[in-house]
Each structure stands twice: as C-alpha cells, then as structure tokens.
Amino acid sequence: MSFFRDTFIIFRRATLLSLQNPAWVIIGLMQPILYLVLFGPLLLRMTSVPGFPPGNAWQVFVPGLLVQLGIFGGSFVGFAIINEWRSGVIDRMMVTPAHRVSLIAGRVLRDVMVLMIQAIVLVLAAMLFGLRVPFGALLLALALVAMLGASFSSLSYAAGLSMKSEDAFAPLINTFALPVLLLSGILLPMSMAPAWLRYVSDVNPFKHMVEALRAVFRGEIFTFIVPFGFGLSLALVLISLWTGARVFRNQTR
Amino acid sequence: MLEAAKEQAIVARGLKRSYKTRTETVDAVQGIDLTVGRGEIVGFLGPNGAGKTTTLKMLCTLLEPTDGEAIVAGCDLRRDARGVKRRIGYVAQGGTTMREAKVSLEIVSQAQLYGLSRQEGERRGKALLRALDLDGIWDRPCGSLSGGQRRRLDIVMGLIHEPELVFLDEPSTGLDPQARANLWSHIRSLRDQFGTTVFLTTHYMDEADALSDRLLIIDHGRIVGEGASAELKERLSGDAITLTLRTAEDAAKSQETAGALENAANVVCEGNVVHFRVPNGASVLPGLLRKLTDLDVEPIGVEIARPTLDDVFLNLTGRSLRD
Incomplete structure (x- = not known):
C-alpha cells in the first residue's frame, strides 16, 4: 500500500536527519539519566512522608518520568516542523503524490521510536538504581508511553504547522506544559496534595495515565485505574492523529 | 472542459482565489484565463503581490481555487489532483531543502515519494546534478552550498521524476548576476534537451526577457497583457x-x-x-x-x-x- 510506503519514506528521512546531528542523539539519551540521577535521590527521602503512594520509590518515580518523557519529548517537535515549513520542505512534499497523512505519520513514527529508545534507557538505568518491575508490565508501560508520545507529537506538529511561527508556538507550549506537569503528579504524587488541588488534578487526564502506569509498575494490572488510563491514552491518540492529519490536509484550503 | 485542453500543458479558465482575513475577503486572484502550450517557456510577470505565487500554487495543487477550473498536464486539477502531481514539478520561491540534510538524503527521499526506487533516485539524482554542474555535492549538507548551487539543487529536486511540466517560482531571486545568467542557461537547456514545459513567475524584467518565449503579465490578480516579449514591446510601447x-x-x-x-x-x-x-x-x-x-x-x-x-x-x- 502506498500509504505505508510513503510513511516509511518520511520516517526514514526524518530518522537519518536526526542521526546527522550526533550531539542531539547524545543529549536525547542523557536527558532521562539526568532526571534519574539529579531528582531521584531527592524523592527517595520522601517515601516516609504521609500520603506517599505504596511501592518502592522507583516504582513511583519512573512511571512519572516516562509520562513526562512522552509529553515533553513530543511537545517540542512542533519547532522542527516550523523549520521544515520555512525551508520549503512541507510544500515540496505536498506537491508530490505522497499521501498527506504519511507526511505527518512518518514523522510521528520517528518521534515514537526516539521516545522508545529514551524510555528503555531510562528503565535500564533505573534498574541499576534498584527498580524492580515485571517484564510484561514493562511492555504494557512502553505501549502507554508510545501512545502518549504519538499524541503529543501529532498535536505539536498540528499546532506548529497552523501557527508557522516559533514566537507564537513557544508560549503555547509553556502555557500548556507547566500546569500539566504540576497537576499530573509526575514529580510529586497527587496523593500528597490537599483536597482542592486533588480535585483540580482529577480533571487532568494525564494524572490518570501516570496513576495507571504506577499501578502497572506495582504489578496491579487488573485494577480499574489501568484500563481507565489506557482508555484515556487511546482516545487521546485517536483524537491527536485525526487533528494532525486534518491540519496537514487543510494546508491547501 | 474541452478535450482539446489536454493537448496543452496548462489551460485555466476563470481561476479565482480569495482569502478570508479577520475583517474582510481579499481577492488575490480574480479570475485568470491562460493557456500554455507543450514545450513552451512562459514567464508570469508582475509586481510583488500581484497574485503570481497564488496562481502558481493553485496550478500546482498547493492551494484549492475558490472558483474556476484548469487542466494541468492533461489532468483535471479538481478531479484528478494526484494525476497532476505525478506529472508536474514545483520549485518554490523559498527553497526546498533542509540546511542540515545531506543532498543525497533530500534527493533520494524526494524520488521515493514519486514512487521511484532508492537506486533509481540515486541514479537520476546524480545525472541531474551533473547536468546542472553540481558534481561532487552528493554528500554535502544542503546548507553548505552557495546560493546559486542551492537554487540549482532546488531545480534538481523538482525534476527528479522527469515531469513534463515544471513550475519555477521566482527562480533567480537573491542570486548574483553571474549565478543568474548560469541558471537561465540551465533552464533553457532543460526545454531544449528534454522538451520540458517551463512556467515561471518573476518580477524581474531581465529574467522575463532573457528566458521566456511568451509572457503573461499580471496585475492586481488579473492578466493584463500577453505575448512574446518583442511583440509586446512593439505593440504596447x-x-x-x-x-x-x-x-x-x-x-x-x-x-x-x-x-x-x-x-x-x-x-x-x-x-x-x-x-x-x-x-x-x-x-x-x-x-x-x-x-x-x-x-x-x-x-x-x-x-x-x-x-x-x-x-x-x-x-x-x-x-x-x-x-
């Protein structure tokens, strides 16, 4: 099918383009490890504080980092699409007979692959620090992170391509990122929050994804929060891919 | 539209495009009729903001016309956009390649998007680079090329699938006089060697004069004059x-x-x-x-x-x- 072929061509080009700058590859791999080394020890001290969720500190912390990786790794790709648009690459590709949706899907696929590599590095490093997690749970966790990454990278491409300006895009990311970060319990679990803050955070879908991932890490796969978190991620990924494809299609309107 | 239109490279009738801004509707192109024969080099001349690029983008499937119809390279622009895409090449005003990407990566992926194999893309890409005096840049990043080289690379990108019709948007903007003259001779030899129809926009008199068999003059979104350069000068001035x-x-x-x-x-x-x-x-x-x-x-x-x-x-x- 030409859709898959076109998607693979775009994926391959995007991947080779990323590899042409080894500095970014190294920074990309260092990032999760820095979080682990510089923030992890702080969190270990917190386990005795009332309200800290059950489980090993790493089982609480690593799922949060994974979700953060998915959200933030994806969010910034919009800058790249603005750069590509300005270089004339997007218009050039839209004149080819290639499938419009492939133009975004191939890029999203590259982002998900990068994210998966980062996530695996993160988990392996955390295992050295003392994280214990069943293998099946790990696969489930990676699937959820992949869905998150695909969602945010599509949304970011969509936003970048509709705004076509870094100056407008950067504040959007900041406005969106900070509340999501604080209200999802990524850094500190929401179970430690006062009641009003917890209610606010309940509206944030990402909190439930983090909670679901933590349950998976504890091996509690058959509790309600897990299908709930996965359901939310699936809905998000569908909405995001649809939005991204729509923005690409509407470029010619 | 007429079956005869398929014999021409481009036939457009009443092509219109309006934009909606927050406060008003702007008619960028207000109904354009034009015909370009196969193998012609036609210059689309007009001041900045006259509607040249908008018209070009419509003919290249990058912008949907608000009204009107066109047959481009034998395919109906509205009903068979994909057929048009397969048969045309488009070289945008602002370039086509990423600074960071290697020339080979951009050329080969472009060829693949037109359904060619990686090997075929490589073969054609290298041959085109040679034809445009760009030997030896295959492994270089696009950003390391000079302005004139990068522009010629854009043309290679637009020709990789051997289109019968190529659109060039302001091909020589920003180039020094020597690079421009060089580019023009390459564009001319394109037509002479391969019979490619060339439709180019320009706001430079000398470019329109040096390159085109025929000129279409556009102002305020309408075509106001048409003919060979010498004939227009004789008739109108x-x-x-x-x-x-x-x-x-x-x-x-x-x-x-x-x-x-x-x-x-x-x-x-x-x-x-x-x-x-x-x-x-x-x-x-x-x-x-x-x-x-x-x-x-x-x-x-x-x-x-x-x-x-x-x-x-x-x-x-x-x-x-x-x-």
Missing part, C-alpha cells in the same frame, strides 16, 4: 526617439513632422529637444530625417532607445513595475 536640434524653432518644426508619423505617440518638445515614441523606430527614422532635410532642419543629435518591459508594464497598468 514602441521605441523612444530623441532628436536634438540647433534651435527651438527647428524643434517646433520637428515636433510637427514627428507628430504626423503613423502611430507616433507622446510627442513632446522641450526647448531644442523633441521626444516621441514610435513602433519600429529604426525603419521610421531615415524617412523622418529625409523629411526634416527637405524642411532645412538638420538634427545635431539622434537617439533611439529600444523599449523595455518596464515601458510595456507602465503602458498596460499606468505604473512602473518597480513601484
């Missing part, structure tokens, strides 16, 4: 002739004589100098001088200036292209 005489009295006599010439226009007398315009000045001038000799008037200076496209544009729109 004529040569500018300046006679310098000994006295103002002689000048007055000359003004009268010149004014009586067939098709003479804008006859003005300033002191002992007379200006006027006349088509085909070189053949009119000897006769005029003979008549003046009969009147005992002897010019001390005669100047004849060929019209420029700017004169044509001024004549068509009442303003200069450089405004």
Whole structure:
C-alpha cells in the first residue's frame, strides 16, 4: 500500500536527519539519566512522608518520568516542523503524490521510536538504581508511553504547522506544559496534595495515565485505574492523529 | 472542459482565489484565463503581490481555487489532483531543502515519494546534478552550498521524476548576476534537451526577457497583457526617439513632422529637444530625417532607445513595475 510506503519514506528521512546531528542523539539519551540521577535521590527521602503512594520509590518515580518523557519529548517537535515549513520542505512534499497523512505519520513514527529508545534507557538505568518491575508490565508501560508520545507529537506538529511561527508556538507550549506537569503528579504524587488541588488534578487526564502506569509498575494490572488510563491514552491518540492529519490536509484550503 | 485542453500543458479558465482575513475577503486572484502550450517557456510577470505565487500554487495543487477550473498536464486539477502531481514539478520561491540534510538524503527521499526506487533516485539524482554542474555535492549538507548551487539543487529536486511540466517560482531571486545568467542557461537547456514545459513567475524584467518565449503579465490578480516579449514591446510601447536640434524653432518644426508619423505617440518638445515614441523606430527614422532635410532642419543629435518591459508594464497598468 502506498500509504505505508510513503510513511516509511518520511520516517526514514526524518530518522537519518536526526542521526546527522550526533550531539542531539547524545543529549536525547542523557536527558532521562539526568532526571534519574539529579531528582531521584531527592524523592527517595520522601517515601516516609504521609500520603506517599505504596511501592518502592522507583516504582513511583519512573512511571512519572516516562509520562513526562512522552509529553515533553513530543511537545517540542512542533519547532522542527516550523523549520521544515520555512525551508520549503512541507510544500515540496505536498506537491508530490505522497499521501498527506504519511507526511505527518512518518514523522510521528520517528518521534515514537526516539521516545522508545529514551524510555528503555531510562528503565535500564533505573534498574541499576534498584527498580524492580515485571517484564510484561514493562511492555504494557512502553505501549502507554508510545501512545502518549504519538499524541503529543501529532498535536505539536498540528499546532506548529497552523501557527508557522516559533514566537507564537513557544508560549503555547509553556502555557500548556507547566500546569500539566504540576497537576499530573509526575514529580510529586497527587496523593500528597490537599483536597482542592486533588480535585483540580482529577480533571487532568494525564494524572490518570501516570496513576495507571504506577499501578502497572506495582504489578496491579487488573485494577480499574489501568484500563481507565489506557482508555484515556487511546482516545487521546485517536483524537491527536485525526487533528494532525486534518491540519496537514487543510494546508491547501 | 474541452478535450482539446489536454493537448496543452496548462489551460485555466476563470481561476479565482480569495482569502478570508479577520475583517474582510481579499481577492488575490480574480479570475485568470491562460493557456500554455507543450514545450513552451512562459514567464508570469508582475509586481510583488500581484497574485503570481497564488496562481502558481493553485496550478500546482498547493492551494484549492475558490472558483474556476484548469487542466494541468492533461489532468483535471479538481478531479484528478494526484494525476497532476505525478506529472508536474514545483520549485518554490523559498527553497526546498533542509540546511542540515545531506543532498543525497533530500534527493533520494524526494524520488521515493514519486514512487521511484532508492537506486533509481540515486541514479537520476546524480545525472541531474551533473547536468546542472553540481558534481561532487552528493554528500554535502544542503546548507553548505552557495546560493546559486542551492537554487540549482532546488531545480534538481523538482525534476527528479522527469515531469513534463515544471513550475519555477521566482527562480533567480537573491542570486548574483553571474549565478543568474548560469541558471537561465540551465533552464533553457532543460526545454531544449528534454522538451520540458517551463512556467515561471518573476518580477524581474531581465529574467522575463532573457528566458521566456511568451509572457503573461499580471496585475492586481488579473492578466493584463500577453505575448512574446518583442511583440509586446512593439505593440504596447514602441521605441523612444530623441532628436536634438540647433534651435527651438527647428524643434517646433520637428515636433510637427514627428507628430504626423503613423502611430507616433507622446510627442513632446522641450526647448531644442523633441521626444516621441514610435513602433519600429529604426525603419521610421531615415524617412523622418529625409523629411526634416527637405524642411532645412538638420538634427545635431539622434537617439533611439529600444523599449523595455518596464515601458510595456507602465503602458498596460499606468505604473512602473518597480513601484
């Protein structure tokens, strides 16, 4: 099918383009490890504080980092699409007979692959620090992170391509990122929050994804929060891919 | 549309495009009719903001027309956009490649998007680079090329699938005179070697003049003139002739004589100098001088200036292209 072929061509080009700058590859791999080394020890001290969720500190912390990786790794790709648009690459590709949706899907696929590599590095490093997690749970966790990454990278491409300006895009990311970060319990679990803050955070879908991932890490796969978190991620990924494809299609309107 | 339209490279009828801004609707292109024959090089000339790029983008499937229809490379623009895409090449004004990407990566992926294999893309890419004097850049990042090289690379990108029709948007903007002349000769040889139809937009007179078999002149979203450069100049402007005489009295006599010439226009007398315009000045001038000799008037200076496209544009729109 030409859709898959076109998607693979775009994926391959995007991947080779990323590899042409080894500095970014190294920074990309260092990032999760820095979080682990510089923030992890702080969190270990917190386990005795009332309200800290059950489980090993790493089982609480690593799922949060994974979700953060998915959200933030994806969010910034919009800058790249603005750069590509300005270089004339997007218009050039839209004149080819290639499938419009492939133009975004191939890029999203590259982002998900990068994210998966980062996530695996993160988990392996955390295992050295003392994280214990069943293998099946790990696969489930990676699937959820992949869905998150695909969602945010599509949304970011969509936003970048509709705004076509870094100056407008950067504040959007900041406005969106900070509340999501604080209200999802990524850094500190929401179970430690006062009641009003917890209610606010309940509206944030990402909190439930983090909670679901933590349950998976504890091996509690058959509790309600897990299908709930996965359901939310699936809905998000569908909405995001649809939005991204729509923005690409509407470029010619 | 007519079946005959498929014989042409482009036939457009009533092509329109309007944009909605927050406060109003702007008609960027207000109904364009045009025909481009196969193998022609047609220049689309007009000032910035006249609607050139908008028209081009519509013909290239990058922008949906608000109204009107077109047959491009034998395919209906509205019903068979994919057929159009397969048969045309498009080189945008702002370039086509990423600075960071290697030339090979951009060329091969572009070829693949047109359904060619990686090997075929490599083979054609290298051959095209050679044809455009770009040997040896295969493994270099696009950003390391000079302006002229990068522009020629853009053309390679637009030709990788051997389109029968190629659109060039402002091909030589920002290049130095030598690089421009070089680019023009490459574009011309494209048509001569492969029979490629070339449709280019430009706001440069010299580019339109040097390159095109035929010109379409656009202003305020409408086509206001059409024809070969020489023909347009002859028809719409004529040569500018300046006679310098000994006295103002002689000048007055000359003004009268010149004014009586067939098709003479804008006859003005300033002191002992007379200006006027006349088509085909070189053949009119000897006769005029003979008549003046009969009147005992002897010019001390005669100047004849060929019209420029700017004169044509001024004549068509009442303003200069450089405004």
